[in-house]
Amino acid sequence: MNTKTRLGIPFFDDVFGGVYRGWQTLCHGRAGSGKSIFGMHFINQALVEGDRALLLSENRVADTLKMSERFGMPFAAAMASDQLTLLEYGAFITDKVASSHIMLPPQAFDELQDMIELQSIRRVVLDTVLPWVAIQPVSHLEDHIYSFIHALDRIGVTVLMTLPKPVSHDALILKNHLEDLCSVSINLDHVNQSERCLSVIKYIGQANNLSRPIACAIQDGHGFVRASPDTSELTLASASPPENRSSREVS
Amino acid sequence: MGTVLIIDDESVIRDYLATLIRRLGHEPVTAATAMAGLEKLADPDCQLVIADIFLPDSPPPEIWIQQLAQTAAGRMVVLISGAPSQELNECATASGITTFLSKPFELTFIRRILQTAFN
Numbered sequence: 464m465n466t467k468t469r470l471g472i473p474f475f476d477d478v479f480g481g482v483y484r485g486w487q488t489l490c491h492g493r494a495g496s497g498k499s500i501f502g503m504h505f506i507n508q509a510l511v512e513g514d515r516a517l518l519l520s521e522n523r524v525a526d527t528l529k530m531s532e533r534f535g536m537p538f539a540a541a542m543a544s545d546q547l548t549l550l551e552y553g554a555f556i557t558d559k560v561a562s563s564h565i566m567l568p569p570q571a572f573d574e575l576q577d578m579i580e581l582q583s584i585r586r587v588v589l590d591t592v593l594p595w596v597a598i599q600p601v602s603h604l605e606d607h608i609y610s611f612i613h614a615l616d617r618i619g620v621t622v623l624m625t626l627p628k629p630v631s632h633d634a635l636i637l638k639n640h641l642e643d644l645c646s647v648s649i650n651l652d653h654v655n656q657s658e659r660c661l662s663v664i665k666y667i668g669q670a671n672n673l674s675r676p677i678a679c680a681i682q683d684g685h686g687f688v689r690a691s692p693d694t695s696e697l698t699l700a701s702a703s704p705p706e707n708r709s710s711r712e713v714s
Numbered sequence: 715m716g717t718v719l720i721i722d723d724e725s726v727i728r729d730y731l732a733t734l735i736r737r738l739g740h741e742p743v744t745a746a747t748a749m750a751g752l753e754k755l756a757d758p759d760c761q762l763v764i765a766d767i768f769l770p771d772s773p774p775p776e777i778w779i780q781q782l783a784q785t786a787a788g789r790m791v792v793l794i795s796g797a798p799s800q801e802l803n804e805c806a807t808a809s810g811i812t813t814f815l816s817k818p819f820e821l822t823f824i825r826r827i828l829q830t831a832f833n
Contacts, residue, residue: 613819
């Protein structure tokens with residue numbers, strides 16, 4: 464079993480000791496549940512540890528920098544010192560990665576691999592993972608996702624991937640294939656503007672602590688913080704359960 | 715510089731790998747069928763073989779893997795496939811083949827394998 468590295472969210476790390484180094488963590492949830500901010504914590508932890516990191520996002524770099532400032536994460540300084548690479552999907556992936564020539568690796572993956580190896584990047588956030596894995600026909604999904612995850616394994620980088628909540632049957636199949644191959648799967652849900660609910664759906668090697676969702680909130684200057692005990696009851700009672708929670712096998 | 719045999723029925727895969735191999739300074743040789751592949755593998759100049767597990771004329775994969783391993787006789791064999799089953803992995807390992815590359819993303823790691831094999 465791989466060693467662990469802190470995810471960057473103290474209340475999660477205190478319970479689970481972080482996530483597995485060199486493996487993939489999946490974070491999924493509805494729009495507005497905080498997946499991008501969650502990914503920013505993961506990047507910020509790399510900066511704290513002195514590691515190089517890469518964030519590939521659908522958001523514009525300027526917007527990511529503004530958000531990082533809001534949550535007290537020094538992304539601009541890290542970019543200036545080459546510790547952090549911020550990329551926009553729109554600029555990075557110019558070929559249509561997932562829909563054509565799925566027999567071949569997309570050129571963008573070659574470039575991503577080169578960037579990670581040449582710059583000694585240790586952590587990567589793919590916010591979202593969809594452009595790499597959303598292919599048709601769905602019958603090819605399993606092989607495609609298997610190949611993607613194993614290629615990331617070979618690079619040896621620790622990856623956090625975000626995924627929107629599936630709203631179609633095909634999207635649910637995609638999420639389930641990803642979840643099967645990721646070592647950790649986390650669902651985020653939002654109760655209201657500031658309150659969130661974090662549920663660990665899968666954590667390889669750790670079956671305990673998975674049953675209770677963690678009530679949390681997003682605060683300026685901090686990002687994700689654990690909700691105060693007074694509000695936890697209310698939060699957990701009103702949060703909707705993550706999809707398929709009971710049917711997922713936890714090994 | 716080494717000679718690398720590529721056995722795959724998909725021309726797009728053969729062309730992609732041949733281009734990569736040539737760019738890295740090695741000599742690619744290609745075969746589109748299992749039978750043609752085994753014939754070319756008889757040439758001792760082929761130092762490494764990259765072979766698809768499922769070819770239209772290949773025997774069941776367990777047999778095909780054994781044939782490849784026996785004909786390669788000590789030379790490095792890299793298998794390419796979709797997601798290999800546990801049984802195929804075990805069969806390959808039993809035949810002394812330890813490198814599987816899944817299509818499409820892991821094909822890029824041919825670069826690393828060639829560097830290791832020919833350095």
